[in-house]
Amino acid sequence: MLLSDIDSEYLRGLRDSTGVTLREAIGDMIDVALLDAPNQTNVGDSLIWAGEMAYLRRLGLRLRYVSDLNTYDPAELRRAMPSGVVLLHGGGNFGDLWTGHQNHREQIAKDLPDYRIVQLPQSIYFQSPERAALANAIIGTHPDFHLLLRDSLSIERAKNVLPNLTPIFCYDMALGFEPPAGLQPAPGQSLLIIARQDKEAMSGLHTVGAGWVPGLDATNTDWHSEGWLAVRWRFARTAMKLHHRLVRYRRRIRLIPVYPQWAVQRLIVSLNDINIEGALRLYATARVVVVDRLHAHVLAILLGIDHVALDNNYRKIGAVFEDYTGKFTTAKYATDLDIARGYVEELVAP
Numbered sequence: 246m247l248l249s250d251i252d253s254e255y256l257r258g259l260r261d262s263t264g265v266t267l268r269e270a271i272g273d274m275i276d277v278a279l280l281d282a283p284n285q286t287n288v289g290d291s292l293i294w295a296g297e298m299a300y301l302r303r304l305g306l307r308l309r310y311v312s313d314l315n316t317y318d319p320a321e322l323r324r325a326m327p328s329g330v331v332l333l334h335g336g337g338n339f340g341d342l343w344t345g346h347q348n349h350r351e352q353i354a355k356d357l358p359d360y361r362i363v364q365l366p367q368s369i370y371f372q373s374p375e376r377a378a379l380a381n382a383i384i385g386t387h388p389d390f391h392l393l394l395r396d397s398l399s400i401e402r403a404k405n406v407l408p409n410l411t412p413i414f415c416y417d418m419a420l421g422f423e424p425p426a427g428l429q430p431a432p433g434q435s436l437l438i439i440a441r442q443d444k445e446a447m448s449g450l451h452t453v454g455a456g457w458v459p460g461l462d463a464t465n466t467d468w469h470s471e472g473w474l475a476v477r478w479r480f481a482r483t484a485m486k487l488h489h490r491l492v493r494y495r496r497r498i499r500l501i502p503v504y505p506q507w508a509v510q511r512l513i514v515s516l517n518d519i520n521i522e523g524a525l526r527l528y529a530t531a532r533v534v535v536v537d538r539l540h541a542h543v544l545a546i547l548l549g550i551d552h553v554a555l556d557n558n559y560r561k562i563g564a565v566f567e568d569y570t571g572k573f574t575t576a577k578y579a580t581d582l583d584i585a586r587g588y589v590e591e592l593v594a595p
Contacts, residue, residue: 248549252573256547259416259569266415267300270363270391276329277301278310278322281349283334284485284516286478288468288524289419289540291517293335296421297365303421311510314349315489316503318496319356325506331357335365335395335418337539337561341376342444351383358387366395366415369402370559377406385409398564416569419543424525436463436589437531439541441557448537448555449582458589464530468538470523478519485512533592535585539565546573553577553588 248256271277279297283290301308309326312318322331333353338346354362371377384390385407392407393415394400403412436458440451455463470478488504495501504512524544528534534545534552539562545552552575556563566578577592579585 248547249574252546252549252575255572256420259420263416263418263421264300264303266393266413267363268304270393270413270415271304271306271330271332272361274328274330274361275305275307276309276326277306277332278312278326278329279308279332279334280312280317280322280353281334281346282311282313282513283336284313284482284513286468286470286520288520288544289538290334290336291520292419292422292524292540292544293365293417294513294517295521296418297332297335299421299423300418308510310506311513313485313513314345316492316509317349317353318492319353321503322357329360331360331362333362333364335367335393337368337370337445339364339367339399340370340380341373342370342559347376347380351380354384354387354390361389361391362387363391364393366393366417367399368395368559368561368564369399369407370561371402371406374406381407381409396561396564396568398560417539417543417565419540420547422521422547424544424547435530435532436461437527437534438463438465439467439527439534439536439538440465441467441538445557445559445561446537447558450535450537450555450585453582458586458593461533461589461593464527466527468520468524468541470519474519474523474526478516481512481515481519485516488512533589535589537562542566542570542576546570546576549575551575551577551592553579553585553592555579555582555585 283294309329310322333350392410392412394403394412395417400412400414442451453465457463491501491503495503528548534550536542537555542554542562554562570576571578577588579588
């Protein structure tokens with residue numbers, strides 16, 4: 246699956262711009278830590294992670310410390326990286342929909358006032374003005390916090406609810422991921438549907454059946470791994486959960502050993518690589534893709550697959566599509582299922 250020359254050139258420009266923005270935010274430091282690293286089944290977070298790693302390599306940065314939501318230890322971070330820049334994983338959890346990540350972000354801002362902190366590109370959404378005010382009070386008092394946001398709607402929201410912070414526009418990190426070469430388009434007339442069913446779901450895409458578009462064999466699923474990939478994922482996840490327990494015990498008894506950083510990083514890399522490999526296998530079966538997940542849309546872009554995107558409940562996909570991903574020739578945006586089906590019929594028409 247290859248991008249057209251137009252799309253390849255456009256993607257190259259997005260990546261170059263992202264590199265410039267990251268360098269300006271990070272400054273002249275070489276050593277970095279990356280916190281809130283993903284270790285769940287969400288392929289979107291894995292793609293963001295893979296893009297973050299690609300940009301760190303391009304910028305010549307050294308990754309000194311990595312932790313996920315459950316293994317962050319400010320004392321260990323300081324030992325591993327006495328000086329440097331703390332990066333917070335990008336995504337769509339800045340706000341009060343996913344409070345665990347927001348609470349974690351605010352705790353880091355409290356713990357590390359002497360480090361520059363760069364929030365890698367996020368979408369922002371607060372339902373509660375009070376919760377937004379708390380975030381503004383905590384993060385906004387950090388002396389060197391840099392907030393990168395991946396769409397202009399989030400920039401507007403941040404200006405309204407986070408007045409103590411100055412948002413900076415930066416393209417989504419997943420666009421830095423480079424799929425392996427040699428992937429071939431699927432033969433036949435197959436339709437892949439990636440549909441969410443969590444608190445962000447709004448499109449109703451998960452309800453459509455195998456015969457949604459006449460003449461197409463549709464598979465309706467969400468992010469997951471199968472077979473040997475699922476076994477590998479469970480093994481790595483079990484090992485990571487053991488580390489979680491050791492870290493929890495060590496907070497009470499400092500003599501308890503935990504995994505070394507090289508092992509933590511290897512496990513997190515493994516979990517995210519497995520997620521991406523499973524997604525690539527899914528996409529290899531598809532002639533056309535319909536999605537209501539932002540990074541299902543981004544992955545289709547990177548693979549050069551014709552696809553249709555619908556939105557989530559707070560316009561995360563629509564905002565990014567309007568700003569930049571909608572300029573890719575393989576991407577279409579639908580406001581409802583009927584429009585989405587019509588686009589699919591156009592895309593597969595002889």
